[in-house]
Amino acid sequence: MVVNVKLVGLFQTGRFKQKDREYPAGIKVQDVINELKLPQQHFGIVLVNGVHADIDTVLTEGDHLVIMPIVDGG
Amino acid sequence: MKFQTTDPAANPTAILYKRCTIDLRSGDMSFADIPCRNLEDVLGGFGRSFQDLAEREIENAYCEENPLIVNTGLLTGSSVMTGMRTYFSGYSPIKGSKAGLPAAMWSTGSGRFGAKFKWTGLDELIFENRSEKPVYVVITETDAGPQVALKPAEHLFGLSTHDKIMALQKGYADAHFAVIGQAGENWQNNYMGAVALSTENQLKEHEDKSRFAGRGGMGSLMGYKNILALVAQSSDKFKPLSEAIKQVNLNVIKGGGSARIQPLSRGGGGGTWAAYDVLQEFHAVPVNNFRPQGNDIPEQLFRENVEKEYNIKSQACYRCGITCHNNISEKNADGSKGEFLAKFDYEPLNLFSTNIGIHDAGQAARLIQLGDNYGMDAISLGVTISYALSYNERHPEKTILNGATFGDYEKIRELIIQAGEGTLPEIGQGSMRLSQRLNETSYAYHVKGLEIAAYQPETNPGYIWAIAGGHMSMGTYGLLTREGKSDLESWVRGITEDKLHIVGFDMIGLCKFFDITKGIGTQMVVDCLKSELDLDVSTDDIRAAVRRAFLRGLALELRQGYTKAEFCLPAEVSENPNQNIKLPNITSREFIEKLEKRVWEIFEPELEGLFD
Numbered sequence: 001m002v003v004n005v006k007l008v009g010l011f012q013t014g015r016f017k018q019k020d021r022e023y024p025a026g027i028k029v030q031d032v033i034n035e036l037k038l039p040q041q042h043f044g045i046v047l048v049n050g051v052h053a054d055i056d057t058v059l060t061e062g063d064h065l066v067i068m069p070i071v072d073g074g
Numbered sequence: 075m076k077f078q079t080t081d082p083a084a085n086p087t088a089i090l091y092k093r094c095t096i097d098l099r100s101g102d103m104s105f106a107d108i109p110c111r112n113l114e115d116v117l118g119g120f121g122r123s124f125q126d127l128a129e130r131e132i133e134n135a136y137c138e139e140n141p142l143i144v145n146t147g148l149l150t151g152s153s154v155m156t157g158m159r160t161y162f163s164g165y166s167p168i169k170g171s172k173a174g175l176p177a178a179m180w181s182t183g184s185g186r187f188g189a190k191f192k193w194t195g196l197d198e199l200i201f202e203n204r205s206e207k208p209v210y211v212v213i214t215e216t217d218a219g220p221q222v223a224l225k226p227a228e229h230l231f232g233l234s235t236h237d238k239i240m241a242l243q244k245g246y247a248d249a250h251f252a253v254i255g256q257a258g259e260n261w262q263n264n265y266m267g268a269v270a271l272s273t274e275n276q277l278k279e280h281e282d283k284s285r286f287a288g289r290g291g292m293g294s295l296m297g298y299k300n301i302l303a304l305v306a307q308s309s310d311k312f313k314p315l316s317e318a319i320k321q322v323n324l325n326v327i328k329g330g331g332s333a334r335i336q337p338l339s340r341g342g343g344g345g346t347w348a349a350y351d352v353l354q355e356f357h358a359v360p361v362n363n364f365r366p367q368g369n370d371i372p373e374q375l376f377r378e379n380v381e382k383e384y385n386i387k388s389q390a391c392y393r394c395g396i397t398c399h400n401n402i403s404e405k406n407a408d409g410s411k412g413e414f415l416a417k418f419d420y421e422p423l424n425l426f427s428t429n430i431g432i433h434d435a436g437q438a439a440r441l442i443q444l445g446d447n448y449g450m451d452a453i454s455l456g457v458t459i460s461y462a463l464s465y466n467e468r469h470p471e472k473t474i475l476n477g478a479t480f481g482d483y484e485k486i487r488e489l490i491i492q493a494g495e496g497t498l499p500e501i502g503q504g505s506m507r508l509s510q511r512l513n514e515t516s517y518a519y520h521v522k523g524l525e526i527a528a529y530q531p532e533t534n535p536g537y538i539w540a541i542a543g544g545h546m547s548m549g550t551y552g553l554l555t556r557e558g559k560s561d562l563e564s565w566v567r568g569i570t571e572d573k574l575h576i577v578g579f580d581m582i583g584l585c586k587f588f589d590i591t592k593g594i595g596t597q598m599v600v601d602c603l604k605s606e607l608d609l610d611v612s613t614d615d616i617r618a619a620v621r622r623a624f625l626r627g628l629a630l631e632l633r634q635g636y637t638k639a640e641f642c643l644p645a646e647v648s649e650n651p652n653q654n655i656k657l658p659n660i661t662s663r664e665f666i667e668k669l670e671k672r673v674w675e676i677f678e679p680e681l682e683g684l685f686d
Binding site: 010041047051 | 338343344349351352353555556557656
């Protein structure tokens with residue numbers, strides 16, 4: 001199945017900004033994070049089709065997945 | 075401080091702090107060792123100063139009875155990473171109720187002044203009355219204990235924050251400085267004066283790299299008292315690092331608390347600037363006075379775009395491994411670093427760029443630098459200007475001030491200069507007063523008279539209960555964007571339990587990046603207190619003390635005349651909801667009414683008897 005993956009901020013470095021990517025059915029957000037080797041300590045926010053989701057969310061064909069680092073002000 | 079117990083929660087009176095009280099009118103001063111009333115007193119900062127402020131009934135910030143309290147926290151000057159904080163407290167000229175009474179306020183900053191102050195042997199300095207002539211105050215460590223002297227300061231009058239520090243540095247070796255700029259000197263027309271704190275980098279490189287205690291106009295209060303600068307002169311007194319502190323400091327650097335703040339080159343998130351990318355995903359980066367437009371305009375200030383034209387270098391506070399801030403400088407033709415412009419933190423960056431229609435990083439940096447050198451709070455200044463620009467956009471036929479509009483760099487620069495020099499009270503006295511004068515209050519982005527931080531109020535109804543400004547005294551600013559919480563229960567719990575604990579950092583002397591999500595009621599802090607001071611205190615005791623301190627702040631607001639109706643977000647948020655923000659709506663009237671009911675039901679019973 002195809003999932004549109006968007007990476008935000010530092011996650012783009014050495015990877016990509018936004019891409020359609022092929023994944024096996026039943027894949028979870030955590031699997032995508034592992035596959036892209038995103039640094040765990042920065043992992044912050046996941047949106048699936050514009051709605052906050054967690055790393056155990058199962059993705060389906062055509063989903064739009066956004067993975068963002070954590071945010072803090074100052 | 076004198077420690078005659080190892081149990082500060084059970085025996086706070088066996089811990090004494092050294093206070094110097096100065097009568098600026100007569101020049102008289104007295105020193106005393108004061109027993110702590112409770113654990114809040116022991117921890118220090120606003121936990122102590124707000125108890126003293128509560129003992130005074132102040133109707134006008136600019137009156138002789140309003141003290142300026144300068145103090146530190148228990149871990150200021152310790153070997154614990156980020157232990158650099160100084161606190162300035164008093165009744166605020168800018169934050170006040172509609173009844174006309176000033177709110178109690180504190181402001182804090184890093185830099186090395188706090189540690190130097192602590193190492194003189196003094197824990198607290200209280201300024202009473204006001205001096206007839208400008209003075210600066212020298213606090214010196216001697217064999218007989220801390221000494222304090224008042225010195226004539228006419229030669230410093232009219233200098234910028236940086237120039238004052240440079241002038242003082244010539245006369246005082248081994249010292250650090252806390253100074254006001256021209257804004258604080260012009261306190262009558264500028265209520266947003268900040269206190270600039272010198273940094274090691276500033277003194278070595280002679281570049282304007284101060285840190286600021288900006289919020290609430292404590293620099294203006296200092297100006298009213300005719301104090302232009304404080305000098306703390308002492309030898310360094312860092313203890314050798316114990317194994318426990320080494321471990322804590324390592325956790326601070328590598329742990330979840332600060333990893334995202336570290337520079338990109340060290341595998342970090344690149345400082346607070348990184349918030350731009352994340353908030354833009356929700357179209358929640360403030361644009362043109364907090365009205366995001368649902369477009370890609372904010373992306374011009376993404377780091378990746380700024381780096382093409384400017385030199386960016388991460389830098390840390392003294393002995394801190396977090397490296398939280400990014401210095402932006404001109405880029406020479408060969409790519410090397412040119413003239414230093416300013417420090418880019420998320421708040422000033424946004425409020426002097428996208429939120430006033432400026433999309434060039436260099437222009438934003440120069441505006442930040444200008445405001446810093448005049449010594450004004452970046453948040454209050456940026457937001458008051460954005461209000462004026464918004465007014466002019468809505469009334470092209472009858473503009474105010476110099477007619478500046480969004481993006482007009484030269485005219486905005488002019489507004490900052492005039493405000494800093496005290497010739498533009500419309501800006502200098504803040505957005506609440508300006509909007510009331512113009513009878514258009516709905517889009518003035520302040521809460522309880524203090525301008526909000528660069529987080530859309532649509533994402534943070536917690537602003538309503540913040541006791542000392544938006545994001546520093548109520549850590550709910552990420553509850554919707556970061557945690558995705560849009561249900562009532564999560565917000566009630568966030569405001570009344572978890573997120574208020576951010577104020578603990580404004581007691582103990584540490585920066586919030588020490589462990590921003592958990593506060594100070596943690597094993598890490600318990601270990602630090604044991605190792606540095608041989609104090610046995612539990613996380614529960616610390617959390618209880620922080621909660622009492624927060625509630626005192628809330629009770630003080632009510633005592634200073636705030637009605638519950640004044641605990642509110644800017645009206646535009648609910649009157650004209652911004653459909654461009656891609657997040658659930660948690661600021662509808664209905665949601666806010668339910669939230670208010672639940673939060674007050676929890677807080678109100680706890681407020682009773684706090685000042686008995």
